[in-house]
Amino acid sequence: MDQRRAGLLEAMALERYVLRGGPADSIIEPVMAPTVAVVAPLPTSTTNRSATATVRSVRPLAAPAPGAAAGLQPPPETADLDWVGLEAAVAGCRRCGLCEARTQTVFGVGDRAARWLIVGEAPGPDEERQGEPFVGRVGQLLNAMLQSIGHPRPTVYIANVLKCRPPSNQDPTPEQVRQCLPNLQRQIELVAPDLILCVGRVAAQNLLGVDTPLAQLRGKVHRFGAAELAVVVTYHPAYLLRSPSEKRKAWIDLQFALEVANGRRAAI
Ligand code: URA
Numbered sequence: 001m002d003q004r005r006a007g008l009l010e011a012m013a014l015e016r017y018v019l020r021g022g023p024a025d026s027i028i029e030p031v032m033a034p035t036v037a038v039v040a041p042l043p044t045s046t047t048n049r050s051a052t053a054t055v056r057s058v059r060p061l062a063a064p065a066p067g068a069a070a071g072l073q074p075p076p077e078t079a080d081l082d083w084v085g086l087e088a089a090v091a092g093c094r095r096c097g098l099c100e101a102r103t104q105t106v107f108g109v110g111d112r113a114a115r116w117l118i119v120g121e122a123p124g125p126d127e128e129r130q131g132e133p134f135v136g137r138v139g140q141l142l143n144a145m146l147q148s149i150g151h152p153r154p155t156v157y158i159a160n161v162l163k164c165r166p167p168s169n170q171d172p173t174p175e176q177v178r179q180c181l182p183n184l185q186r187q188i189e190l191v192a193p194d195l196i197l198c199v200g201r202v203a204a205q206n207l208l209g210v211d212t213p214l215a216q217l218r219g220k221v222h223r224f225g226a227a228e229l230a231v232v233v234t235y236h237p238a239y240l241l242r243s244p245s246e247k248r249k250a251w252i253d254l255q256f257a258l259e260v261a262n263g264r265r266a267a268i
Contacts, residue, residue: 086187116157159184
């Protein structure tokens, strides 16, 4: 393993495994489990955007979907908004009960022309206080994950499914998602990223409109919206803080996401 790669693993705080009986400094790198490899290399002349001959988990923006977000219809007023209008609409939103207790909304942060868009679940207390997604320890781990794959935080766009903090870290309700998801949809349309990285089950299930377990969503290229943007799913950094041994799997997911974003993998 070269020094750069070792540094990236360090940045993500992944454990190093020294081979017993092997060279003192040999490190076993995580390997993709064959059971989750459902993608094929792209022909070299094909870009990831055009590689949609066969797709999985396709859901047009306004189409009914099987999961929690079924029947989602972005209100026309949201669908047409530019960044200024969308930010103002979110700041003044009263479409669900979460507006009653919030101190401020958490819109999203980052490069509005980013190649990668990160989708989380909902702001927590730290995020509500600072008005920015993924701050505090969870945010620091997300930053390290992004840094480790060469897409540091300032180069990506980060947004949540919900823009208001649910009380006591409760999972978003279907109604809250139904009311709020159009805002994220519009953010995705405006950024038009090469890749959407969903962190955690709740973000992935609600964005894709499925109730598939996270383990089955990993290692696949899903597609979102009429533009069929590539979506890859990995663990939530809060979960990784609680279960550090799972970081190796997250590393595999991030390598997979890189390959998808760089057009080296596509859905079969
Ligand atoms: N968890 C999330 O999903 N989003 C945040 O912004 C913070 C924590």
